[in-house]
Amino acid sequence: MDRIGVAFAGGGMTPPEIVDCVQLAEELGYDSAWVAEGHGGDQFSILTACALATSRIRLGTSISSVYVRSAPTIAMAAACVDHFSGGRFILGLGSSHKVQVEPEHGLEFSGPIPRVRDTVDIVRRLLRDGAVTNYQGEAISIGTFDLHFPTFRPEMPIYLAAVFPKMLEIAGEISQGVLLTWCTPEHARTASKHIATGAARAGVSPETVEVATLVSVAAPGADDGGMRRVAATYAGRFPRYRRLMAEAGFADEVEEVRRAWREGDVSLAESLVPEGLINRMSLPTDPGAKRERLAEYREAGLTLPIIAPRVSGPNAGATAKQIIRANAPA
Incomplete structure (x- = not known):
């Protein structure tokens, strides 16, 4: 059976609806379930509920920001979910985005790479040793912090979100997995090479580093309105993903989307999202085309x-279940 995961980012679903969806995913043989941060509920609370309602499926954050929680807080939350899940937890970390961290949380966004490195180091020390003392990193300094409870495992998998070469190589160097998004097969191929470069730098076999990507998918028979809405949001708000879309061959179209978004015309921005971008960066609903795309991804180096x-609206939970059933592992 080919491994497939499923990820949730709110979309109008209540936390209990996400738990129901994760239970269904476990029944259908999904490898893992991931909960995003930003909006839609507290990811660690939801994953704790998922852990108590399931027994086999792996559970992860996709991702937890290294800015909006302190490194010790992340370590405590991760260690708790690991207890409740019996060691099924994966900690997905990332820098998030300046356009989220500063206006939404009132925090300064600077030096994302050093902060990611220090956070990974601190979390690992706390899980292994239970405490850190006189930690002086490049971005974070901690006098002393003690967990005051035993961890379920002294180590847990840490995956890092990455888009471009520098962070991809760092992810290959210091993490057990990489989380991509808005990823074409072509980008997956390039990303896998950079991840392998980082792994080699650390003396690690590239095959031991999971390469995963979140792939947007709509319900069978649905129009592309939901996809356009999400794509326009990413193209309009996030420079990182706008660049990724441009490099995928949609530079002029994405610039038009950005301009409309900046001018406050969201409807126009959505209508300007090119169909080719949606087709290349999401998973087809046609079964044959879907199998071909998944084969493309795996050939390009993606392992998960x-x-x-x-989904969105009052029927978001039911629609998510429909999508989970339609895309269950073969």
């Missing part, structure tokens, strides 16, 4: 496709 149901 993670479907991300794009």
Whole structure:
């Protein structure tokens, strides 16, 4: 059976609806379930509920920001979910985005790479030793912090979100897995090479580093309105993903989307999202085309496709379940 994960980012679903969806995913043989941060509920609370309602499926954050929680807070939350899940937890970390961290949380966004490195180091020390003392990193300094409880495992898998070469190589160097998103097969191929470079730098076999990507997917028979809405949001708000879309061959179109978004015309921005971008960066609903795309991803070096149901509105939970059933591992 080919491994497939599923990821949730709110979309109008209540936390209990996400738990129901994760239970269904476990029944259908999904490898893992991931919960995003930003909006839609507290990811660690939801994953704790998922842990108590399941017994086999792996559970992860996709991702937890190294800015909006302190490194010790992340370590405590991760260690707790690991206890409740019996060691099924994966900690997905990332820098998030300046356009989120500063206006949404009132925090300064600077030096993302040093902060990611220090956070990974601190979390690992706390899980292994239970405490850190006189930690002087490049971005974070801690006098002393003690967990005051035993961890379930002294080590847990840490995956890092990455988009471009520098962070991809660092992820290959210091993490057990990499989380991509808005990823074409072509980008997956390039990303896998950079991840392998980082792994080699650390003396690690590239095959031991999981390469995963979140892939947007709609319900069978649905129009592409939901996809356009999400794509326009990413193209309009996030420079990192706008650049990724441009490099995928949609530079002029994405610039038009950005301009409309900046001018406050969200409807126009959504209508300007090119169909080719949606087709190349999401998972087809046609079964044959879907198998071909998943084969493309795996040939390009991806080891774990993670479907991300794009749902909204009062029927979001039911629609997500429909998507989970339609994309279950073969």
